[in-house]
Amino acid sequence: MVDEKPVPSRKPRVDAQRNRVLLLETAKAAFADKGPGASLDEIARTAGVGAGTLYRHFPTRDALIEAVYRNETEQLVAAATQLAETHAPVGALREWLLLFVDYMAAKRGMQEALNSLVGGTSELYSASTEQMKRAIAQLLDRAAESGDIRSDLDGFDLLRALAGVANLGAGPDGMQAARRMVDILVAGMRTSAPSPE
Amino acid sequence: MVDEKPVPSRKPRVDAQRNRVLLLETAKAAFADKGPGASLDEIARTAGVGAGTLYRHFPTRDALIEAVYRNETEQLVAAATQLAETHAPVGALREWLLLFVDYMAAKRGMQEALNSLVGGTSELYSASTEQMKRAIAQLLDRAAESGDIRSDLDGFDLLRALAGVANLGAGPDGMQAARRMVDILVAGMRTSAPSPE
DNA sequence: TTTAAATACGGAGACACTCTCCGTTTATCA
DNA sequence: TGATAAACGGAGAGTGTCTCCGTATTTAAA
Numbered sequence: 001m002v003d004e005k006p007v008p009s010r011k012p013r014v015d016a017q018r019n020r021v022l023l024l025e026t027a028k029a030a031f032a033d034k035g036p037g038a039s040l041d042e043i044a045r046t047a048g049v050g051a052g053t054l055y056r057h058f059p060t061r062d063a064l065i066e067a068v069y070r071n072e073t074e075q076l077v078a079a080a081t082q083l084a085e086t087h088a089p090v091g092a093l094r095e096w097l098l099l100f101v102d103y104m105a106a107k108r109g110m111q112e113a114l115n116s117l118v119g120g121t122s123e124l125y126s127a128s129t130e131q132m133k134r135a136i137a138q139l140l141d142r143a144a145e146s147g148d149i150r151s152d153l154d155g156f157d158l159l160r161a162l163a164g165v166a167n168l169g170a171g172p173d174g175m176q177a178a179r180r181m182v183d184i185l186v187a188g189m190r191t192s193a194p195s196p197e
Numbered sequence: 198m199v200d201e202k203p204v205p206s207r208k209p210r211v212d213a214q215r216n217r218v219l220l221l222e223t224a225k226a227a228f229a230d231k232g233p234g235a236s237l238d239e240i241a242r243t244a245g246v247g248a249g250t251l252y253r254h255f256p257t258r259d260a261l262i263e264a265v266y267r268n269e270t271e272q273l274v275a276a277a278t279q280l281a282e283t284h285a286p287v288g289a290l291r292e293w294l295l296l297f298v299d300y301m302a303a304k305r306g307m308q309e310a311l312n313s314l315v316g317g318t319s320e321l322y323s324a325s326t327e328q329m330k331r332a333i334a335q336l337l338d339r340a341a342e343s344g345d346i347r348s349d350l351d352g353f354d355l356l357r358a359l360a361g362v363a364n365l366g367a368g369p370d371g372m373q374a375a376r377r378m379v380d381i382l383v384a385g386m387r388t389s390a391p392s393p394e
Numbered sequence: 395t396t397t398a399a400a401t402a403c404g405g406a407g408a409c410a411c412t413c414t415c416c417g418t419t420t421a422t423c424a
Numbered sequence: 425t426g427a428t429a430a431a432c433g434g435a436g437a438g439t440g441t442c443t444c445c446g447t448a449t450t451t452a453a454a
Contacts, residue, residue: 009400010400010401010450010451010452011450011451011452012401013400013401013402013449013450013451014450015401015402015403015449015450016401016402016403016450019402019403039439039440039441040440040441040442041439041440041441041442042440044404049403049404050403050404050405051404051405051441051442051443052402052403052404052405052442052443052444052445053402053403053404055441055442055443056402056403059442061441152377153374153377153378153381154374157362157374157377157378160361160362160364161358161359161361161362161378162358162361163361164357164358164359164360164361164362164364165354165357165358165361167357167361177350177351177354180349180350180354181350181354181358183385184350184382184385184386184390185381185382185385186385187384187385187390187391187392188380188381188382188383188384188385188386188390189381189385190390190391192391193381193384193385193387193390193391194384194387194389194390195384207421207422207423207429207430208421208422208423209430210420210421210422210429210430210431211421212420212421212430212431212432213421213430213431213432216431216432236410236411236412237411237412237413238410238411238412238413239411241433246432246433247432247433247434248412248413248414248433248434248435249413249414249415249416249431249432249433249434250431250432250433252412252413252414253431253432256413258412
């Protein structure tokens, strides 16, 4: 799957760029306000553009959602590298998982939508998903190499688990629960953890 | 919250019962086939009844979903008591969590819908949710009393975590991942587990 | 500049889904 | 058997998604 960009033969049009930004801002507000099910046509209307324009820029709801949260996702991803440099392997992992919980919690009401970043829900194998996968893999590999944690599990599953907890537990206690879950997960992954039997 | 049944002054009509069953069967097939977003009108049409009839029996999508899976949920709940009687505390917990994973996995494609049984997504505080909560609480309390696991966590969060993993990991490897997650969770909950630092 | 080609725009409209309302039908029981 | 409570069905109003294509704007070449 080679990234075959169609070679831009000219400068992108300024109105197109303007509308794109306009749509992203409007969409962010709308999602925060009405949840992930906000009407796309209404977002277009509020942004002062036609429905066609919205769909041209963002063919699917997921594409729009991903674009809206791309920045914050990138910050989170960057933090992984940062933590890897400043913390011991398991500590870095734990800290990042806590950040991930915050990330999910900060978007309360948007969780269902954000699932598409952590789950196969979305049709497109989104770029953000890929980044997120790399971020957790980086931390996990490091901790596994140091021999502190078991190496037989996909880091992405950790995120799925945390997303599950953070998603469904409403209110501020949901975040507490997710934070507790981080410690349980980290403890359970350690090579020094008790075996199932 | 008293169960205030409206005192049936006559026998329930047979056609009503028949249609109810018909709808449940049709809905089960439809959900399995088209996912949780299957059109309710189409379910009604396929069942050979009017839309009004469907909505009279099941006012919301969630109500229908819950009804469809009530039986299986009840079996799962019953298994908790069973396991509690025949296994050591932690073993029973672990076994039941594995059953829960199977339960989720068996409904691949339906996961999003089933979330409403494990999450606050659904408006109604459904009876099945309540049962499920009791089932896990029962096992968890027992294991906590025996001193084997920490007592500061809500069992329902475990289910949320497992649901998260099982939901989003597509394919048969998703189930593998969820099974591994069970062991991590159980290990992490043990009082003998290593502390976060 | 002017102008042709490329690009983007907008919104009408086709289609799908949800859910309600109410006139009609059917089952129950006296 | 007849009265009536209970249930039925489906038309239709309201809302949403997404496409299509004639029109408008921008870019860059002349």
